[in-house]
Amino acid sequence: MTGGSIGIGFDFDHTLGVDHGLELRALYEYADELGRPIDPHDAAIRGAVQTLLADFRAGLMTLDTMVAVFAERLGAAGADPQRWRELCYALVDELVRPIDGAPELVAQLRARGVPVAVLTNGWTPLQQKKIARALGDAAHGLPVLVSDVLAAVKPERAAFDALVDALGVPREHIWYVGDNPRGDVGGALAAGLRAVWFDWEGLSYPQDVPPPTLRSASLRELEALVENTYAP
Template sequence: MPPVCQSVRVIKAVVWDVDDTLFDYTTADRAGMREHLLAEGLLDAYGDAEQALVRWRQVTDAQWARFSAGEATFEDQRRDRVRVFLGTELTDTEADAWFQRYITHYETAWALFPDVLPVLDALAASHRHAVLSNSSIHVQDRKLRVLGVHGRFEAILCAAELGVAKPEAGAFHAACAALELAPHQVAYVGDHPEIDGRGAAEAGLLSVWIDRAGVYTSAGAPGGPHRIASLSELPALLGADTRFGAPSTFG
């Protein structure tokens, strides 16, 4: 029998991002905000609903970046999203109330992507599973319960409680520690090419970027993570990637 290669990488667990990876956040956010603005009588302030939704996403991305950089608390980034979007000075109580009314509409549109349950079923016996999100445990714990997949994960870690956010290596290493595994034994699957893809790769995990929208061409995509267009590709990737330094799927 030939000697066992010491560089074999055996992936024992998959750590998952939630929003726009497992959960179709973008669709739910757009549908929820459209209904919320209609209920609030605010659509007339914009040329059309699409302009309002684009503006909301721009504000959300900017405030989320502040939270991820440690410049705002989870609650403050929510309040500031409302204030900036409305262009109005609101008290914390007023901003919280407005955001909660939006949440009511947003939650009615919650759904998993169609490829999520099949891949979780396919990997249930072969791999352990956990969640690492740049959100709050209070948000993601409830979301995963409502979506019916909470019990699939051994651990659910979120930046608001960890005190460190992706793409910092400490966030990924905290997830590995929760599973009592080394980074090279863990795969991370997320939708953001830098925060998830490059961050996980630089932290030493097998990084898998789920690029559902085909945002980048092969030539323009950032290096580091493997790229897949559907979670249905993940089982084969985990089975095929058995060596450190296996070639990237970017080509």
């Protein structure tokens, strides 16, 4: 990384923190409340629920529609999206954990005066709670941009344009760090940013996505990189 006026954007899920399937678990709890419990060992139903959640995350349906479709498929009368939101919030403390080194890296960058922001797909109140849980004090005052408010889902360019505005740094000086080759790396590169592929899970990189500017297997490695390239 070059020193000087750079800014860093982070993906959240599987980059700074993990939620261990929080929304899926909240849907199962919601099914219980509807009096239509789902067998946790039924792989077919689990797959169908995961597909529904994936469509919601990709912006193909609203949260209210997703919960309504879920209840309808269970044969339950009436859906209460607000109740599902509350079940999600109640699981944050138990399920959300930082990726090793994440709070330290974000705190270190901010202490050095590097503009930092999170750009994440999802719905705002849950993402904010997850980020606060994972990063603790390092999340205080951290700009968080979420796809529902942006009305743009990564890899859409508009999402990265919003990040550029939030960081206040020329886009060619911005590094975006994320685990998803297509959504994070591909989206950032197409928008004129630099991209760090965070490949901590040991996955292979798809052939049809442009290669990242840099790849890193640990946030501590990134921390060292920033430390070595920044004048104190």
